[in-house]
Amino acid sequence: MSSFDCIVIGSGNAGCCAALSSAEAGCDKVLIVDVCPDVWAGGNGYFTAGAFRTVHEGLHDLLPIVNNASKEKADSIDMDGYSGEDFLGDIMRLGNGKPDPVLAAAVVDASRDTISWLAHSVGLPFMFSFHRQAYSVGGRQKFWGGLVLCTEDGGKGLIAAHQRALAKAKVAVWFNCPAVQITMENGTVSGVVVEKEGQKLHLRAPAVVLAAGGFESNPVLRAQQLGLGWERAILRGTPYNQGDGFALAAAVGARQAGDWAGCHSTCWDADAPTDAGRRDLTNQFTKSGYPLGIMVNSAGKRFVDEGEDFRNYTYAKFGKAILLQPGGYAFQVWDSKVIGSLRKEEYGNGIVKKFLADRLEDLAEQLTEVGLEGKAEFVQTTKQFNEATRKFQAENPDATWNPAVKDGMSTQSSEYQLPLPKSNWALTIDEPPFMAVKVACGVTFTFGGLAVDPDTAGVISEKTSKVIPGLFCTGEMVGLFHENYPGGSGLMAGAVFGRKAGQAAAKLRA
Numbered sequence: 001m002s003s004f005d006c007i008v009i010g011s012g013n014a015g016c017c018a019a020l021s022s023a024e025a026g027c028d029k030v031l032i033v034d035v036c037p038d039v040w041a042g043g044n045g046y047f048t049a050g051a052f053r054t055v056h057e058g059l060h061d062l063l064p065i066v067n068n069a070s071k072e073k074a075d076s077i078d079m080d081g082y083s084g085e086d087f088l089g090d091i092m093r094l095g096n097g098k099p100d101p102v103l104a105a106a107v108v109d110a111s112r113d114t115i116s117w118l119a120h121s122v123g124l125p126f127m128f129s130f131h132r133q134a135y136s137v138g139g140r141q142k143f144w145g146g147l148v149l150c151t152e153d154g155g156k157g158l159i160a161a162h163q164r165a166l167a168k169a170k171v172a173v174w175f176n177c178p179a180v181q182i183t184m185e186n187g188t189v190s191g192v193v194v195e196k197e198g199q200k201l202h203l204r205a206p207a208v209v210l211a212a213g214g215f216e217s218n219p220v221l222r223a224q225q226l227g228l229g230w231e232r233a234i235l236r237g238t239p240y241n242q243g244d245g246f247a248l249a250a251a252v253g254a255r256q257a258g259d260w261a262g263c264h265s266t267c268w269d270a271d272a273p274t275d276a277g278r279r280d281l282t283n284q285f286t287k288s289g290y291p292l293g294i295m296v297n298s299a300g301k302r303f304v305d306e307g308e309d310f311r312n313y314t315y316a317k318f319g320k321a322i323l324l325q326p327g328g329y330a331f332q333v334w335d336s337k338v339i340g341s342l343r344k345e346e347y348g349n350g351i352v353k354k355f356l357a358d359r360l361e362d363l364a365e366q367l368t369e370v371g372l373e374g375k376a377e378f379v380q381t382t383k384q385f386n387e388a389t390r391k392f393q394a395e396n397p398d399a400t401w402n403p404a405v406k407d408g409m410s411t412q413s414s415e416y417q418l419p420l421p422k423s424n425w426a427l428t429i430d431e432p433p434f435m436a437v438k439v440a441c442g443v444t445f446t447f448g449g450l451a452v453d454p455d456t457a458g459v460i461s462e463k464t465s466k467v468i469p470g471l472f473c474t475g476e477m478v479g480l481f482h483e484n485y486p487g488g489s490g491l492m493a494g495a496v497f498g499r500k501a502g503q504a505a506a507k508l509r510a
């Protein structure tokens, strides 16, 4: 039998943070076990854009942390601060008031300090996310939507940096090694049973951190928990998050929390592989250009307000909206005015199948080959949208289109209103060439999780309402989010609770 000071289940961002924090806090023998083979190291973290949402005071606060803002570049940046009230307000607002405010505040309050820890102690290579979170307006880089930091080379860079830090801290990582049981003695965690090379091994440890992701990779559980139809969603990331962690936790009496009927899901290339993300393209199947155009379903009808809010606040719920459409797919549509502003990494040549035509009627004809059934409705929807947009512009001649702010350029004028508005960034779709891509629902991660102590990330017992001694939890497994989510909060929450779990775990060393 082997003994460790701390065993972490899962090698994603959250698990790595827990392991590194426990080593830093004094644990000598730290082990991460992961069910996946080593080529899948890093869980969903590998597939991310590496975007971290944090409280900050503005440009001067974050400049020392990033590696891509020279003095000259910094002079061209407009970046407002993002306060604790802003961050907490966003989690609560998007969650329709349902998230536990104390748990959410624990993430928010620790976020900025955790970014410094990640940068300086872990060695994450942070950058300003010019390519995804800023628009160039009048020669200035204007950040929007509260999210400014990402890691260099996205999730690939994030996980590579974690692996360097794990090696330096001498944390052992065992792949192809699922955790199958948490063992208890006298009501206290005593270790983990894992399967290794066909054998069951009982590994002893006074502290175990659950960081095994959600159940998004498991179509049966998705249909059971999220509802029928969710088995058809396309998986954006790792195929190994099968919900094992919740079965392990349930067996030792852990309390559930969070939104078990909810998940993060977004607009995803309809032609992407269905059962796992691709490790070469990772997040490039994301199709986040809808605020610049419109989305229509197979009947040729719009079904969301594409300009309801900044992309960071709508993208995590629009996957569900697409799944609920006939056939579970939709089309994003733009004209030549904005095609050049779509992100190359998502819409570049060879990345996605693009449909281009000089007339809307011809575009509709092409789209019938990939599922558009309402050809005439598609043309009518677009023309009606154009009419509404023109009427707004005629009534508001001073309004200026600006994707870096909520510009109020809408489809709703006193003379004419669409039944479903586009509330910001409405531009006519009338200058050829026209372009469309087909999108489907990509499921990212599930919101159902466990109840934890906000200070230590200790898992709460259903029976006693107290922490289960020795059991901690972080990442997707914490029941924090409900219904919707502010982009960049997943990695941040995993880092905050991972760090707290590691520190608390170190206090349990013999």
Ligand SMILES: Cc1cc2nc3c(=O)[nH]c(=O)nc-3n(C[C@H](O)[C@H](O)[C@H](O)COP(=O)(O)OP(=O)(O)OC[C@H]3O[C@@H](n4cnc5c(N)ncnc54)[C@H](O)[C@@H]3O)c2cc1C
Residues within 6 Å of the ligand: 009, 010, 011, 012, 013, 014, 015, 033, 034, 035, 036, 040, 041, 042, 043, 044, 045, 046, 047, 048, 049, 050, 051, 052, 053, 177, 178, 179, 180, 211, 212, 213, 214, 236, 237, 238, 240, 241, 242, 243, 244, 245, 277, 282, 283, 443, 444, 445, 474, 475, 476, 477, 487, 488, 489, 490, 491, 492, 494
């Ligand atoms: C395409 C994509 C883009 C994203 N972009 C962002 C972004 O830019 N910013 C952001 O904040 N969030 C983003 N997210 C969400 C983010 O990935 C998650 O919030 C975060 O990575 C979760 O971390 P985690 O460590 O909890 O889970 P994961 O990183 O998924 O790690 C869980 C690990 O547990 C392992 N595991 C499962 N069962 C067992 C078992 N029985 N035994 C041992 N190991 C097990 C899995 O193999 C996996 O490696 C994105 C997600 C995807 C898919």
